[in-house]
Amino acid sequence: xxxxxxxxxxxxxxxxxxxxxxxxxxxxxxxxxxxxxxxxxxxxxxxxxxxxxxxxxxxxxxxxxxxxxxxxxxxxxxxxxxxxxxxxxxxxxxxxxxxxxxxxxxxxxxxxxxxxxxxxxxxxxxxxxxxxxxxxxxxxxxxxxxxxxxxxxxxxxxxxxxxxxxxxxxxxxxxxxxxxx
Amino acid sequence: xxxxxxxxxxxxxxxxxxxxxxxxxxxxxxxxxxxxxxxxxxxxxxxxxxxxxxxxxxxxxxxxxxxxxxxxxxxxxxxxxxxxxxxxxxxxxxxxxxxxxxxxxxxxxxxxxxxxxxxxxxxxxxxxxxxxxxxxxxxxxxxxxxxxxxxxxxxxxxxxxxxxxxxxxxxxxxxxxxxxxxxxxxxxxxxxxxxxxxxxxxxxxxxxxxxxxxxxxxxxxxxxxxxxxxxxxxxxxxxxxxxxxxxxxxxxxxxxxxxxxxxxxxxxxxxxxxxxxxxxxxxxxxxxxxxxxxxxxxxxxxxxxxxxxxxxxxxxxxxxxxxxxxxxxxxxxxxxxxxxxxxxxxxxxxxxxxxxxxxxxxxxxxxxxxxxxxxxxxxxxxxxxxxxxxxxxxxxxxxxxxxxxxxxxxxxxxxxxxxxxxxxxxxxxxxxxxxxxxxxxxxxxxxxxxxxxxxxxxxxxxxxxxxxxxxxxxxxxxxxxxxxxxxxxxxxxxxxxxxxxxxxxxxxxxxxxxxxxxxxxxxxxxxxxxxxxxxxxxxxxxxxxxxxxxxxxxxxxxxxxxxxxxxxxxxxxxxxxxxxxxxxxxxxxxxxxxxxxxxxxxxxxxxxxxxxxxxxxxxxxxxxxxxxxxxxxxxxxxxxxxxxxxxxxxxxxxxxxxxxxxxx
Numbered sequence: 099x100x101x102x103x104x105x106x107x108x109x110x111x112x113x114x115x116x117x118x119x120x121x122x123x124x125x126x127x128x129x130x131x132x133x134x135x136x137x138x139x140x141x142x143x144x145x146x147x148x149x150x151x152x153x154x155x156x157x158x159x160x161x162x163x164x165x166x167x168x169x170x171x172x173x174x175x176x177x178x179x180x181x182x183x184x185x186x187x188x189x190x191x192x193x194x195x196x197x198x199x200x201x202x203x204x205x206x207x208x209x210x211x212x213x214x215x216x217x218x219x220x221x222x223x224x225x226x227x228x229x230x231x232x233x234x235x236x237x238x239x240x241x242x243x244x245x246x247x248x249x250x251x252x253x254x255x256x257x258x259x260x261x262x263x264x265x266x267x268x269x270x271x272x273x274x275x276x277x278x279x
Numbered sequence: 280x281x282x283x284x285x286x287x288x289x290x291x292x293x294x295x296x297x298x299x300x301x302x303x304x305x306x307x308x309x310x311x312x313x314x315x316x317x318x319x320x321x322x323x324x325x326x327x328x329x330x331x332x333x334x335x336x337x338x339x340x341x342x343x344x345x346x347x348x349x350x351x352x353x354x355x356x357x358x359x360x361x362x363x364x365x366x367x368x369x370x371x372x373x374x375x376x377x378x379x380x381x382x383x384x385x386x387x388x389x390x391x392x393x394x395x396x397x398x399x400x401x402x403x404x405x406x407x408x409x410x411x412x413x414x415x416x417x418x419x420x421x422x423x424x425x426x427x428x429x430x431x432x433x434x435x436x437x438x439x440x441x442x443x444x445x446x447x448x449x450x451x452x453x454x455x456x457x458x459x460x461x462x463x464x465x466x467x468x469x470x471x472x473x474x475x476x477x478x479x480x481x482x483x484x485x486x487x488x489x490x491x492x493x494x495x496x497x498x499x500x501x502x503x504x505x506x507x508x509x510x511x512x513x514x515x516x517x518x519x520x521x522x523x524x525x526x527x528x529x530x531x532x533x534x535x536x537x538x539x540x541x542x543x544x545x546x547x548x549x550x551x552x553x554x555x556x557x558x559x560x561x562x563x564x565x566x567x568x569x570x571x572x573x574x575x576x577x578x579x580x581x582x583x584x585x586x587x588x589x590x591x592x593x594x595x596x597x598x599x600x601x602x603x604x605x606x607x608x609x610x611x612x613x614x615x616x617x618x619x620x621x622x623x624x625x626x627x628x629x630x631x632x633x634x635x636x637x638x639x640x641x642x643x644x645x646x647x648x649x650x651x652x653x654x655x656x657x658x659x660x661x662x663x664x665x666x667x668x669x670x671x672x673x674x675x676x677x678x679x680x681x682x683x684x685x686x687x688x689x690x691x692x693x694x695x696x697x698x699x700x701x702x703x704x705x706x707x708x709x710x711x712x713x714x715x716x717x718x719x720x721x722x723x724x725x726x727x728x729x730x731x732x733x734x735x736x737x738x739x740x741x742x743x744x745x746x747x748x749x750x751x752x753x754x755x756x757x758x759x760x761x762x763x764x765x766x767x768x769x770x771x772x773x774x775x776x777x778x779x780x781x782x783x784x785x786x787x788x789x790x791x792x793x794x795x796x797x798x799x800x801x802x803x804x805x806x807x808x809x810x811x812x813x814x815x816x817x818x819x820x821x822x823x824x825x826x827x828x829x830x831x832x833x834x835x836x837x838x839x840x841x842x843x844x845x846x847x848x849x850x851x852x853x854x855x856x857x858x859x860x861x862x863x864x865x866x867x868x869x870x871x872x873x874x875x876x877x878x879x880x881x882x883x884x885x886x887x888x889x890x891x892x893x894x895x896x897x898x899x900x901x902x903x904x905x906x907x908x909x910x911x912x913x914x915x916x917x918x919x920x921x922x923x924x925x926x927x928x929x930x931x932x933x934x935x936x937x938x939x940x941x942x943x
Binding site: 107 | 651652
């Protein structure tokens with residue numbers, strides 16, 4: 099029985115491994131950074147419309163239907179990485195994706211959309227970069243799910259992928275549309 | 280083309296590591312000497328392939344190949360060449376490749392250094408190292424391939440995180456990882472001994488130099504990280520008990536215990552099973568550190584490196600590697616016997632207390648770091664223990680530990696001869712206490728309760744460390760490198776205690792809004808704010824403040840703190856102005872423009888904080904000197920003659936060699 103004490107480290111380790119397992123399983127996604135905005139109204143903005151020179155675009159006009167606000171720029175490598183996912187989503191999903199072109203050049207943005215396709219229902223241009231500050235954006239790309247009542251439901255920091263869409267966005271959109279009906 | 284070559288080299292390295300593992304473990308177990316002979320070539324091939332892969336990634340960064348996703352995410356055409364190379368380990372994928380490269384370098388060093396070890400034993404060591412290499416190569420290829428292409432290529436990259444664009448941080452990860460990974464060698468020696476079923480004093484002598492060198496690198500790595508946090512993060516502290524800092528500190532504490540326990544096993548053949556357990560523990564904590572940093576389960580200043588998708592993969596590795604080693608331990612350790620007892624007041628006994636206290640300290644850091652998970656696992660509210668927990672708990676084992684250092688140094692091996700030393704101990708303690716009180720009340724004029732205690736202990740450790748070497752010189756005896764190294768490391772410990780005690784007791788700080796023309800006073804120092812100018816660097820723009828510092832009316836230095844905005848990542852960083860005067864570190868950071876021509880300014884004066892970092896370098900130097908002692912080389916030769924014919928799986932044997940008490 100005395101030799102049993104040499105198995106104690108193993109037992110202790112297995113216990114710690116179990117704790118770590120629970121930790122990993124429940125760990126908040128790094129991309130699911132808590133945003134103070136969740137559950138609050140999306141900050142209002144009115145910005146120039148990239149597609150209609152001279153016209154203005156405001157997020158107040160999107161109320162009544164959930165939408166995705168996607169912060170992007172042509173200088174951002176990860177935005178290019180997520181672009182194909184956004185294209186797929188715009189083809190398959192009902193939810194409009196509103197682009198927020200952040201501190202970018204208009205001609206570069208147009209060139210990008212011509213070459214890679216345009217997944218956005220509308221694109222606002224923020225040259226000064228004030229709106230992303232209101233939204234607490236740390237780095238492009240970021241995506242916010244805003245529900246029909248204009249409330250922020252989810253924030254994704256980093257590129258959108260299909261698995262993140264299925265896991266985080268789709269259920270929230272489905273849930274909200276039921277409530278809205 | 281180059282990235283594909285690197286990717287291919289990684290796959291070849293994976294296969295070679297698999298062969299290394301198979302031949303290294305199965306060869307000795309089945310007694311096939313031709314398999315044993317195949318291990319070293321597999322190590323060489325695996326090392327070459329990993330070098331090729333790393334060279335490919337460095338090439339991709341230097342040539343700014345933005346068709347590689349990892350390069351596009353971590354470099355930019357405006358990034359200076361030096362940081363393009365450092366950007367290789369600026370994020371997860373490349374850090375992992377660096378980790379693997381360093382493990383491979385240690386493995387090839389062991390393969391070369393162990394040519395005089397019994398071949399079957401050496402094969403087992405390399406087999407265990409091969410398995411760890413295999414596991415991490417698989418992890419890299421399956422979840423974190425640094426050579427992933429980005430199609431179409433980006434026109435320019437996102438740039439390296441500006442926080443990491445710093446010379447200290449460019450070399451911090453390689454140093455830290457060299458230490459982390461170096462404990463894999465002690466771990467592999469322990470596993471090989473357990474597989475062999477045989478462990479004696481010679482084993483400890485083989486393991487000691489490797490462990491000491493790894494520990495030295497880890498000390499430097501931790502100090503560089505702490506120094507970087509001090510001036511780059513602009514918080515003005517040297518240690519924050521951040522989960523990632525703790526992740527590097529735990530293996531260091533366990534490694535410190537291991538070094539002392541190995542000394543006992545080497546000299547006296549005692550503590551065998553305990554030493555084995557510590558060897559497993561030190562590397563397990565290194566792996567756990569990697570897991571904490573890489574899995575995203577903790578949130579910290581370092582969380583730019585995290586990704587939860589990889590956590591499960593790493594957890595499985597932890598289970599196989601650590602669980603496997605501890606199972607082996609549960610099976611083999613009961614067969615080990617220790618030859619002789621020792622007196623309560625002998626050096627063995629003090630080193631045992633040293634080990635117990637260090638393990639308690641490790642457990643305190645471990646508990647604090649993992650408290651959030653434990654709370655979550657048992658379903659309670661999210662719990663996070665902060666600095667107050669560590670500041671109260673950590674000194675509890677450390678203060679008695681420090682008091683044991685001078686006593687242990689004077690105690691003899693085996694026999695408790697402390698009564699002979701009693702007079703000397705009391706005299707040195709008395710001298711230390713007088714000096715400490717003179718320092719506290721003479722120089723600084725006030726102090727906290729623990730300040731005189733810490734100063735007394737520090738001075739006592741320093742004086743006691745020097746007595747034995749001076750005694751030897753006086754008696755005309757030679758000083759071995761072991762003794763020089765040990766003495767240096769213990770004096771460094773005294774410096775560390777001095778530094779920490781001074782900073783914690785006598786730091787002066789002031790946050791104030793000030794504009795050009797203002798003079799701010801703090802203590803005996805006056806800071807004149809001369810002007811603000813704009814500056815532009817290769818990939819940032821910013822402002823620089825000009826300050827003149829005077830001490831009692833005499834000008835002592837100019838400080839130029841900067842506030843930088845890095846263009847590509849749009850991140851603002853403070854670059855503090857730092858100078859020193861009479862051992863005090865003067866820290867000045869420029870904050871925000873608060874309007875009206877005023878800036879927020881943070882001033883701090885921290886006495887002896889430099890000792891904290893210098894001591895880590897001296898500890899590493901001491902470790903390096905001790906590891907280069909002749910006795911380790913001789914030990915290998917003796918071992919090759921004496922032990923080589925042992926049959927595998929033999930029952931645990933006990934060395935009959937008499938205890939050598941040369942340093943006692």
